[in-house]
Amino acid sequence: MTSTTNGMTGGGPTSASGPTFDPYDNTPELIPLRDAAQAGNWPAVRAYFAGLDSVDRLASASSLLADTAGVENFLERAVAESPGDPLPRTLLAERYVCIGWDIRSGARAQHVSQNQFTQFHDWLRRAEQSLIEICAEHPSYAPAWTARLMTARGLQLGQAEARRRYDRLSAHHPHHYRAQTQLLQQLCPKWSGSWEAAHGFARECATAAPDGSNSGALVALAHIERWLDLKIGEDAAYMRGATVRDDLRNAAQVSVLHPAHRPDWNSIGAHNAFAFAFSLGNHWQDAAPHFAFLGDRASEFPWQYVPDKKSSFLKSRKAALEARGGGTR
Structure with a gap:
């Protein structure tokens, strides 16, 4: 066993019990975000995001926060307290997207019930309405455009609309990896590509x-x-x-x-x-x-x-x- 590096340098450590699929184990810099989110501590979450130095890091953190059960509770309060701030609104919208996808599941459409689809679309429409407003107010805000790639796919808005959203984002942030992975899903045949x-x-x-x-x-x-x-x-x-x-x-x-x-x-x-x-x-x-x-x-x-x-x-x-x-x- 060799274990000489940590974080993002090459040559990651191995162990007899490995591997780990926990993103927080794999990227320890994200642990403060997890702890703040689980504690429902919005000021600490906001401070964490304020310290991120790239749109790619912002996208990674947004994705993980959205996948954390219960964060919608303090995010809804944060939106109510700061309705003009795009960060809590976008984080909440992405959390709604995540809730919707969890209900839909990752199954192919023929294996998803009508009730699942109804709830799925309801959550995505809630997110989409907020994201439309954020993108109109902040046209270069990458997290909102990235989330809108997910709502476009889930609401079946079509290939052209998904590509339009990606192009709007990439005009400000070219080579944005998370957005690219989202559009790639849209372009596959399972989503009419x-x-x-x-x-x-x-x-x-x-x-x-x-x-x-x-x-x-x-x-x-x-x-x-x-x-x-x-x-x-x-x-x-x-x-x-x-x-x-x-x-x-x-x-x-x-x-x-x-x-x-x-x-x-x-x-x-x-x-x-x-x-x-x-x-x-x-x-x-x-x-x-x-x-x-x-x-x-x-x-x-x-x-x-x-x-x-x-x-x-x-x-x-x-x-x-x-x-x-x-x-x-």
Whole structure:
């Protein structure tokens, strides 16, 4: 076992009990946000967000806060006390989106009941109304536009409207990783898109972004979505193909494996996307540098797509690091 680094530098530690899928374990800088949210301490939450120095960090923190049960209670009070402040309004809207998606579940539409859809849409409409007002008042406010990509998808407003929202955001904040991952979902066939559109957008993100950006991981995510959509047997053959392997290699080299890459809060998710995609195709040597970076730092997405995420991560990491010749760390 080696454990020499912490936080966002490479070579994450490993342990006998790993991996961990807890984002707060993987990114300790987020722990004060979790503690403040669980305590219902809005002043501490607001102070935490005030200290964030990038829209990407703001997006990560917003996403985690929205996934915290009960935060709507103090956020509703915060909105009532400061109705002109876009932060509590946006955080509350995203929490409503999260509540709605939890009710809908991640199942395909044919497996979602009418009652689930009704509640889902009700929560999303509440969020959308607030987000429309925020974006009108603050046209460059990335968190609100990102949340509106989720409401556009859930309310089935169509491909053109989702792309319009993304373009409005990217005009102010190009290469915004979380927004890119949201639009990629919209462009997949399960949301009335196409594989041509999904892969095209992913490659566009990888090509347009500066060297070392996380955006290259969109290429991996698009292939993972394609794999999910294929029949058993066809899915493995697809990921093992040389065309997919080379596409993943090229995307990894210009993004998280590029010398210019500076690890940040999105790097763990990006490396996990590549590690997962290469593992699906048994491209173990290609997966190795991603697992070496990660150590025990797994992410729920996309490992949630396999039945036993922890076991799959461990087996894949072992195979990858052995293929590299470095043992199991």
